Amino acid sequence: MKIAIVAAEAAPHAKAGGLADVIGSLPGALKVAGEEPSLVVPGYASIKENVETAPVIRDVPMRFGAGVERFSVLRASDPHGVPMYLIDHPGFFERRGIYGENGKDYPDNIRRFVFFGRAAAIVSAEVVAPDILHAHDWHSAAAPIAMRADNGLRPRFKNALSVFTIHNLAFQGISKREDFALLNLEAAYNSVDYLEFYNHLNLMKGAIVLCDGASTVSPTYAQEITTDPELGFGLEGVIRDKGANFVGILNGADYDEWNPAKDREIAATYTAAKPGGKRKCTRALRDSLGLPNREDWPVVGMVTRMTGQKGVDLLKDALDAVMRLDLQLVMLVSGDAVLEKFFKDAELRYPEKLRAIIEFNNTTAHRIQAGSDALLMPSRFEPCGLTQMYALRYGTAPVVRSTGGLRDTVSEFDPAAGTGNGFAFDKFEAAEMVAALSRMVAIFRERADWRALMANCFASDFSWERAARQYVEWFTRLRKARGLS
């Protein structure tokens, strides 16, 4: 199958969050599975400066609202040798950030990404001729919309199916209704059956309605967003209407980048069979942060963007109770000025127990994963979550709120049965989180139990191989159902 993957982020050169990690891995995994993927992404300066590119098509004019925009197409290759096509439009994409900078979104993001999705559909038709166009999140939603609703493009995708993957339903690409004009579609699509949403334009809704198959990134989140209105963000009915054409496929984790046996960023490498190096990593982490070397206390790591989704506010409310436990907490967090200040101030109150590093830094993320005994993820909701998968790989026990992908990857350790790979709590409540952390601290004191838990962490396998196989099976099923082979 020829698969055109359309996305606004791609690790390593264009990353804002977990979406980039997925787009950095999925194409390579599909290639290994024997398929023929290619990638279509915006021509950000950060990519153009770091990879070799060659022009493919120059100066394509595209009607865009009342005007015309021109773009070129550059060909490059992703780290796994998958062809990567860049939509080159310096006015929209040669900026420092992906969605914005200094904590503020660019005001023209709707224009930028409607343009991107539409251009990506044209490029897919011109250079890929895919069997499947696979678009991700609202920034790519205009691609499957154009593929099905644009009279000029529809015939060119006669034998192709479109699939749309939701990585986060909290961001839907909602805008003022007049922006519908940017799609240059018949007025009929500006209705409640398609792109209209409470008198606004909703790009994600349009993609979900018009795609042949929709998915999200874990089975539990798939179930939650069709049944719990608080998590469905108004689209639960639209998603339910997809019926069997909506599925949940758990992401994989990039085990080349996240591998304690080969990691160059950490103080000592280690493996499940010989985990001794992990103690050195813990020591190095404490030393680098000036934390006392209390080996009787577990180090708890936290690596996250501070959005409402991630539950950092829950930790804020419970911080004093958490600090009463015998543990140390090392946070790598950024994104919310009020919370940043709160944890920096709290550091001064708990000099022996708390460090808050305010930035996003990949090297530090590796050192925290390797040096921590446990990793805290108290998410309010979590479509998949990748950080807990990385933690497991490093023998670091996740302490999670059981929601979305966290529920699908982490289960409570039972010392009697020897089962489970972490600690999980159900309700989004401070007391439940503190209780889970204190169960963790108690197990940490029982060295044999903790060793059994670590072995279960190491044994958890969330490889891309499995995820890619599930995508291929799903694409094949969709094509068969349409009488396409």
Ligand code: GLC
């Ligand atoms: C988003 C979600 C996260 C998921 C990632 C990749 O960032 O919030 O849960 O792991 O996308 O699918």
